[in-house]
Amino acid sequence: MLILGIESSCDETAAAVVADGRRVRSNVVASQQLLHAETGGVVPEVAAREHLRALPLVVRQALREAECDWDDLDYVAATVGPGLPGALLVGLNGARGLAYARGLSLIPVDHIEGHVCANWLLDDEPPLPALALVISGGHTELLLMEDHGRYQRLGGTRDDAAGEAFDKVARLLDLGYPGGPPVSRLAATAPERRLKLPRAWLSGSDDFSFSGLKTAVLHTVQAPDAPPAAEVAWAFEESVADVLSKKAARAAEREGVASVLVAGGVAANRRIRERIEERSSVPVFIPPPDLCTDNAAMIAAAAFRHLDDARPAEAPLDIRPMAYRSRVR
C-alpha cells in the first residue's frame, strides 16, 4: 500500500511516498531555513508564501523518486496540525486538490504523531507500549504510547520548546538560525567543561521548562567575567540533555514501557541522543536526522496507522493549528 504524505506545518515543505507505513520510497524536503536565517526565526507569512511555491515541486519529485505513478497511490495524507495556520493551509489544500483529482481518499494526520511514527520507518519495529519524547523547535512532548493511535500525554514544556531554547541561546551567542547545529558545534570545542547551568526538574511532574535556563545563559554571557562562548554552549547543551534524558528515563521506568522513542528535530542532537541511550533501561529508538526533522515520510507512516480516518477529499476538513491530538488523552 502506497501513501503520499504532505507536510507543511512550519518551515519545511515536504512530500514523500511510503509503502505499508514502513518503507520510505521517497522523502523530499524543501527547507526554508536559509530564508528564515535572515530574520533569526520563522516568519509565518514568509513561510506560507514559500510553501505555495514549493509544494508542486516537492510533490512531483517525490513521485519521480518513488518511481510511481498517480495510479499506484492508495491514499494521500496531510498534516492538519499543530502548526502555523497559513503554512498548514497550503499543504492541506494542496493535498486535498491532489486527492480529489485522482479520486483518492485523504487521511488527516497529527504532526506530533507523525514524529513518533518516524520510528516505524527504521529497520527494527519498536515494541509497545513505548515512551515517546518529541523534541523540536515547536514542541517538547512526553507521551505514553500504548498502541498506534492510543496515547497519554504525560507532560510537555511549560514555556519554550527544547529547540526554541537552542535557537534563542544561539541568538544570544550570535550563532545564527537555526540554533541547534551551531550550538552543538561550538559546545564540542569547549576546552573547559566546568560551568554548570541550572536544570528545571519540576519534581513530581513530567513537564519541562527551559526559560530559566535561557535566562541563566543571558546572565552568564552578560557577566563581566563571562566564560568563553564555547563553554556556555557546552553547559547549556549539557543541561538540556541532562533534563530530557533523566526525565524520560524516570517516566519510562515508572510506566513500565518496552521501548523509548525519540523524535523531532532536536533528536538529531548527538549529545542528547547519547544521554538518553545511556540512561534508558529499555531499547531506545531514534530515527536518522533526515527523519527527525520535519518530513512527509513520517506523515505517511502515521497515516498508515489510521486508514479508518480516510475520507473523501471533498468532505469538509479544516486545519487544526493549535492542537489536533484527538487520540491523546
Place this chain on the structure above:
Amino acid sequence: MSRALDLGIDTASDDIALALLEGDVILAERRWHVAQNVSLDLLGGLDTLLRDASAERDELARIAVDIGPGGYGGLRAGVATAQGMAIALDVPLAGVVRLEVDAYPLLVGTRLGAPVVAVHDAGRSGIAWAAYALRAANTAPETVVEPRIGTPEECAAAAPAGTRWAGELTEPLLDALVTRGRAGEVERDTTRASGETGDALGGGDAGTAHGRSAVDLVRLARLHEAYGDPAGVDVVYLRPPPITRPNR
C-alpha cells in the same frame, strides 16, 4: 465521449465562484458566500459543480485560478487546490489577476482603448488597483497600470484620466475622487465589477458583485494564452510580509 472542459476557480474574495465551460458554453456555475474559511467547502462546491454538469474529473483539460490580490488565506487555499488538481491530472494551470477579472465586464462595454480602473479594499486604509484597456475586440486586455497598493488619495490622483471604475469603490476612495473633481467618472451602482451586459465572447452579466468572475477567469486565461506549468502560478502579493527584526 470524453470532453475537454475548462474549470475556473475564484477565491479572491468572500464570494467564492466556480465555473465549468466547454468551449464557449457555460456548463455550470456556482457562487456562494463564505464568512470565514474558504478551504472548508471549496472542494465540496467543486464536486457539486461537476455533478451539476455531469462531468468527470478526468474531463478537466485546463484550470484557471484567481491569483489576487485579495485575502491571503482564501487565495492560497484556491491556488493550492488548483495546483494540486492540475498536477494530479497533468493539465495546465493559468493564474489570472483579480483586478483584471473585476475590470473585464466594463472593458468589453467600453470603447476600445478607454481605460478601466479596478479597485478593491485592501484593508489598513489601502486600495489595491490597476488600470486596463482593450485595444481590439476579442483580444486580451492590456495592463495600463500594473497592480499596486496605495491610499485612496494616491489612487484618485494617479488613475488615468477619463477612466471608468470597477470593483470595490470604498467611501474614502469616492471622497477622494470627489475632491479631485472625478466624481463624474463613477457610476454609483458600479460596485464589485457590476459590469454591463454582453461581452466579446457572449455571456457576460450585469448581475451581482463579481457575478461571472469564474467565467471571466476562464475567458481571460484563454485570451492571454496563460495556461502553463502549475508550479509557475503564484499569488499576487502587493504588501511585503510583516517582519519584526529580533532585538538581539
